[in-house]
């Protein structure tokens with residue numbers, strides 16, 4: 001009997017089924033009422049008492065092994081059928097579609113690249129800024145409207161702190177830490193308490209530029225920005241400067257580029273003027289240099305600041321600023337770039 005049990009045990013252990021039918025045939029052969037294992041239980045009745053205990057244990061073990069084998073094989077088969085039934089297409093490449101870079105990131109990288117080629121470094125500053133770096137050091141008079149609650153998001157618990165309203169605050173931080181020559185650009189997010197519309201948003205992006213050295217003149221400013229405009233919008237781009245006012249530059253100007261859509265002949269993007277404004281700029285006010293411990297007798301500098309959204313809208317003819325923040329993939333998918 002012992003031999004019979006061990007033969008059956010090795011058969012059971014070696015058994016494998018490739019279909020539910022085979023599994024059922026196995027169950028019938030070994031475990032059904034007239035199967036091989038119950039037959040051994042019948043024989044067991046006549047076993048000599050001295051080996052009964054041992055035989056009983058072996059028989060039970062055989063029966064359990066056979067039952068467990070059936071359960072295990074059935075489970076394997078169910079998992080396998082679920083996998084083949086699933087609607088996953090296993091022949092698809094593992095990365096079904098590659099994402100694209102956000103248009104604002106593309107243009108930011110392009111701007112950085114253009115200035116890096118003429119020796120500008122990149123610097124960054126905090127988005128939560130104190131009054132000194134955002135306003136006072138930049139020569140904003142105490143009663144300047146930009147300090148007003150209308151424009152600035154203040155931090156409730158500390159009236160000295162606010163979300164920076166422009167990246168010009170980074171100029172101050174760079175000049176505090178470094179003596180000229182300084183040649184740097186500062187890309188970053190800025191915040192203003194504006195109602196959201198097609199033309200305005202409470203969060204947007206700017207790039208600030210700063211160049212301080214001996215003998216820096218307005219001619220250097222013009223030539224640098226002319227180079228920039230041609231690199232960004234194309235070789236035939238023209239620029240023009242209009243007098244303006246910023247507390248931190250003197251003289252100050254706004255720079256227009258010839259409309260890259262109509263080439264200057266007039267369209268609704270340039271409101272039929274042939275020109276579109278892209279940035280503010282000027283010679284760094286000596287008071288700003290002094291506030292940052294730079295000798296204004298010895299050094300002069302120029303600065304400029306531009307909005308990345310505005311430039312991206314012009315470059316790609318996008319007419320609603322809100323599209324940048326909605327993350328609709330149908331919009332984002334259209335932008336392909338080397339950057």
Ligand code: DAH
Nearest residue numbers: 166168280281282303304305
């Ligand atoms: N900070 C200005 C703004 O947010 C932009 C600007 C104008 C920056 C003139 C400059 C500048 O550095 O010289 O509107």
